[in-house]
Amino acid sequence: MDIDYQSKVSSVVNEIKPSAIRRFFDLANEMKGEVISLSIGEPDFVTPWNIREAGIFSLEDGYTHYSPNQGYIEVRKAISEYLERRFSLKYDPKSQILVTVGGSEALDLIARAMINPGDEVIILEPCFVAYRATVTLARGIPVVIETKEEDEYKLTPEALEAAITDKTKYIILGYPGNPTGATMTRDDLAKIRDVLVRHPNVFVVSDELYSELSYTGERPASIANFPELYDRTIVVNGFSKSFAMTGWRIGYMAGPAPLLVAMNKVHQYCIMSSPTTAQYAVIEACRNGDKEVEEMRDEYNRRRRVIVQGLKDAGLTCFTPTGAFYAFPSITNSGLTSEQFCERFLMEKKVAIVPGNAFGECGEGHVRISYAASMENIMEAMKRLKEFMQELKDGSVK
Ligand SMILES: Cc1ncc(COP(=O)(O)O)c(C=O)c1O
Structure with a gap:
């Protein structure tokens, strides 16, 4: 017997969409070790001992x-x-x-x-x-x-x-x-x-x-x-x-x-x-x-500077973040929507980030990049971002 499960779900739950953050995180996980994930809002540090x-x-x-x-x-x-x-x-x-x-x-x-x-x-x-x-x-x-x-x-x-x-x-x-x-x-x-x-x-x-x-x-x-x-x-x-x-x-x-x-x-x-x-x-x-929190904050701050510079070098404009551990650059000059941008960046350069529209319609035209990741991964991701932007400009990726 076919059961219409959807009709059993409350209309209010039907109304809300699953989080797009998880979608990109799960996609990155499926692609296993080769992907650098800057998609999730989670410290890479282990809880202090x-x-x-x-x-x-x-x-x-x-x-x-x-x-x-x-x-x-x-x-x-x-x-x-x-x-x-x-x-x-x-x-x-x-x-x-x-x-x-x-x-x-x-x-x-x-x-x-x-x-x-x-x-x-x-x-x-x-x-x-x-x-x-x-x-x-x-x-x-x-x-x-x-x-x-x-x-x-x-x-x-x-x-x-x-x-x-x-x-x-x-x-x-x-x-x-x-x-x-x-x-x-x-x-x-x-x-x-x-x-x-x-x-x-x-x-x-x-x-x-x-x-x-x-x-x-x-x-x-x-x-x-x-x-x-x-x-x-x-x-x-x-x-x-x-x-x-x-x-x-x-x-x-x-x-x-x-x-x-x-x-x-x-x-x-x-x-x-x-x-x-x-x-x-x-x-x-x-x-x-306090001491461990301060050490982590100092490290995030170093990464923040690297990421802001990396975004600039890749040709993206970005409001300089002053808190948390995210950058939210504009990607409008790529000619792609934020979802297209994230999907292609993931597939072609193996870096997971999150489309800005996950955070509300007005986030369209932006992407969220978390810098709660190792400096090494951030630097590599910025290198790949620069290549990606260059290739988009040259029309060398489809
Ligand atoms: C702004 C903000 N508030 C609240 C939370 C919820 O955090 P948690 O439930 O882990 O305390 C998050 C997690 O991403 C967040 O970004």
Whole structure:
């Protein structure tokens, strides 16, 4: 009997597209060893040893059980101390921090716990692929602001003012940004604060997953640092990027206690608690991870310079990224769409990168190149990119 499985899938799930990042990553994996992958947003570093060891010790000591839904209090205390020390953000570990399965779960919980059908959520494209999907899955309406290269992909107060309506529930700010590598300074954020002060019903979700990876030399600022916005901002952060801990699946949110009660309700029924071993590991990350984080940041910064120069040498224009570990060059002078560009670059030069339209329609004309890869691979990829661009120009590849 033929079963129509598609009709069993909810219309909202049918509506969302699979992530194009995974498609290119999987394609590269199928082509096995010969491919250099600059496609996935994942540090090439292994988690620092002292952090791994803390996880191992917890297993040796038999800590293999569920934790409280909200996360162990020791973990929340360690996160609270870390946020205050690194970002001058103060949160009560008892009521204002929820430990989640990566920043990803935090974004999903926020959407499901806050959105009523038809509520609008402002997202800034090009952006991390989960923003739109989590809002759509929660029956919200993503309202897109297209950030522009000429504005260094910063949110402008004018664009924000124009996007806010009576239905706006929250805005998701993602700086340092994926895929652009853009950052916002304290002064930039102050202009956004001035708009939001006029709209007291609008909340802010500040995705700060890359907050440790800023190359401006300034201390990264959070919009939650402004007292006027502290009570309506939820900070999302985690350990995947800054501490090279993607596989441990651990993140958190920090924000107003009554909202966290709501998020925890969803969390307790869907997830129960974050991985116990990972929770023990991140106590060590918060307390004794600074040196390794700094070393990784310095290395990313060296690679960033190499990649920006390599893109220039290949004849591509690129906004200079100031955070995260991505470059987002324009490929319009290649005459190809971003998908054609990535597919041909993969097939012909064996380098995997991601088409810009994966991050929203306005990302078309760009590609995302991750520099969370070894210097050797980055240099080789830049060499191949230069050849590829030359061959396109000469018409010597079809
Ligand atoms: C901007 C941004 N936020 C959140 C995440 C989610 O990270 P994780 O769930 O591993 O903490 C990512 C991962 O790529 C990201 O780029």
